[in-house]
Amino acid sequence: MTTSVEATARPAARETFASLNPATGEEIGRYPVDGPEEVAAAVARARTGAAWWAGLTPGERKRRLGAWAALIARERHELCALIHEENGKPKDDAFLELLLSLEHLKWAAAHAGRVLKRRRVASGLAMANQTATLEYRPLGVVGVVGPWNYPMFTPMGSIGYALAAGNAVVFKPSEFTPGVGVWLADAFARANPDATSGVFQVVTGLGVTGAALCTSGVDKLAFTGSARTGRKVMAACAETLTPVLMECGGKDALIVAEGADIKAAAEGALWGAMANAGQTCVGIERVYVVRGLESAFLDELKAGIAELKTGVDEPERSYGPMTMPAQVDVVRRHIEDAIAKGATAVIGGADAVREPFIAPVVLVDAPEDSAAVREETFGPTVTVRTVEDVDEAVKLANATGYGLAASVYAGPTRRGTEIARRLRTGMVSVNAVIAFAGIPSLPFGGVGESGFGRIHGEDGLREFARAQSVTHKRFATPMDPATFRRTAKTMGMLDRYVGLRFRK
Numbered sequence: 007m008t009t010s011v012e013a014t015a016r017p018a019a020r021e022t023f024a025s026l027n028p029a030t031g032e033e034i035g036r037y038p039v040d041g042p043e044e045v046a047a048a049v050a051r052a053r054t055g056a057a058w059w060a061g062l063t064p065g066e067r068k069r070r071l072g073a074w075a076a077l078i079a080r081e082r083h084e085l086c087a088l089i090h091e092e093n094g095k096p097k098d099d100a101f102l103e104l105l106l107s108l109e110h111l112k113w114a115a116a117h118a119g120r121v122l123k124r125r126r127v128a129s130g131l132a133m134a135n136q137t138a139t140l141e142y143r144p145l146g147v148v149g150v151v152g153p154w155n156y157p158m159f160t161p162m163g164s165i166g167y168a169l170a171a172g173n174a175v176v177f178k179p180s181e182f183t184p185g186v187g188v189w190l191a192d193a194f195a196r197a198n199p200d201a202t203s204g205v206f207q208v209v210t211g212l213g214v215t216g217a218a219l220c221t222s223g224v225d226k227l228a229f230t231g232s233a234r235t236g237r238k239v240m241a242a243c244a245e246t247l248t249p250v251l252m253e254c255g256g257k258d259a260l261i262v263a264e265g266a267d268i269k270a271a272a273e274g275a276l277w278g279a280m281a282n283a284g285q286t287c288v289g290i291e292r293v294y295v296v297r298g299l300e301s302a303f304l305d306e307l308k309a310g311i312a313e314l315k316t317g318v319d320e321p322e323r324s325y326g327p328m329t330m331p332a333q334v335d336v337v338r339r340h341i342e343d344a345i346a347k348g349a350t351a352v353i354g355g356a357d358a359v360r361e362p363f364i365a366p367v368v369l370v371d372a373p374e375d376s377a378a379v380r381e382e383t384f385g386p387t388v389t390v391r392t393v394e395d396v397d398e399a400v401k402l403a404n405a406t407g408y409g410l411a412a413s414v415y416a417g418p419t420r421r422g423t424e425i426a427r428r429l430r431t432g433m434v435s436v437n438a439v440i441a442f443a444g445i446p447s448l449p450f451g452g453v454g455e456s457g458f459g460r461i462h463g464e465d466g467l468r469e470f471a472r473a474q475s476v477t478h479k480r481f482a483t484p485m486d487p488a489t490f491r492r493t494a495k496t497m498g499m500l501d502r503y504v505g506l507r508f509r510k
Contacts, residue, residue: 025184074194147173168179255456
């Protein structure tokens with residue numbers, strides 16, 4: 007059993023909370039509840055760390071982030087065991103999460119210098135006597151509030167890119183997976199013993215800790231969670247005009263169009279809907295199948311589900327328990343509401359909910375106004391609806407306040423890309439599911455209720471930097487209108503310039 011790292015320097019009377027194994031209820035570790043004072047102290051230390059870290063060259067930061075990645079890789083089995091215990095997912099899935107995290111960390115460290123460096127930009131004809139440069143400078147201290155469903159991969163999309171961009175980070179992991187955050191911060195310190203202690207810190211606790219981080223004066227806050235909580239975070243950050251990056255979930259659709267490989271589409275829907283017990287913001291929750299393909303698709307989906315297993319025994323289960331107990335009630339409500347409104351449960355049903363585990367559930371023809379179609383379910387369920395054509399599929403896929411991601415199966419033609427471009431989402435995978443998340447050079451994020459801002463890729467690096475524009479006057483010009491000594495002749499020349507420059 008993995009235990010927590012408890013700071014002996016903290017007062018013994020401090021309030022603590024337990025991290026529990028969601029499959030067994032066993033206590034894994036105990037962590038302090040950091041309040042406003044502890045959070046403020048962490049941010050103050052981060053100010054010192056940020057000055058030191060930003061003063062390093064991109065190459066020096068790359069070396070230190072590489073040392074961190076190497077240590078994580080060496081101790082990967084220990085970290086995967088901790089992710090498995092705190093989140094409940096199978097160890098193989100924990101390993102995939104670790105692998106993708108390291109790929110992103112390596113990319114961010116390698117490309118930050120190129121993406122953010124100072125570069126010349128065109129001055130334009132009217133300002134030809136000026137040299138113009140653009141550079142992306144570190145923000146300072148970035149606060150990160152992470153989720154419990156992917157306790158390493160998701161927050162590392164902010165942590166790794168913020169560090170690569172030259173910022174210090176204060177990370178508040180979910181109260182359901184605090185040990186993963188503590189482990190990552192400890193690993194960074196061990197990999198970089200010469201680093202100032204404030205570069206990467208973790209504060210642990212419940213809602214009060216996250217609220218304190220929002221109002222602590224960090225230079226930006228990156229949040230992952232529900233849209234409901236996201237609104238509260240934004241309101242708190244507005245008090246100090248703290249900019250925010252919001253990743254607030256989705257209700258992602260998969261479209262099966264003519265020419266699709268039905269077996270591959272069903273396999274993609276199965277993984278997208280059921281992996282990590284459906285607790286994936288970019289997971290598949292809705293499937294729209296063009297008429298004529300629905301029977302074959304459902305047959306393949308049922309065959310795939312028949313091979314899935316849940317339970318406590320690690321070698322036997324395809325996915326784990328619901329990590330957050332309250333989510334069980336949400337999933338149950340969505341299933342019952344859909345069936346009450348006319349949906350058919352071709353796999354599972356309300357009796358599939360045997361907390362903390364939920365067996366796979368497939369709901370056919372759930373009404374579009376049902377909770378299972380309208381709200382984020384975040385469980386191992388999926389709705390399947392037959393549509394007349396791709397136009398109807400696109401219309402229904404877009405008929406949501408969310409706009410995070412989607413998948414399209416349309417065969418080896420350009421048709422899939424054409425359909426993808428019609429979808430109101432931040433990301434789409436064609437003939438695959440969630441592939442975009444594994445490509446470090448692609449930005450990750452959504453629109454609408456799914457939030458705003460981007461992690462990953464060049465956009466993700468710039469998200470944690472401030473653009474600074476600098477001009478340098480190279481020589482004086484005979485006509486300078488930006489002075490009280492300008493003459494009528496100068497304005498006359500400018501008038502003729504405009505007439506010539508912009509005529510058709």
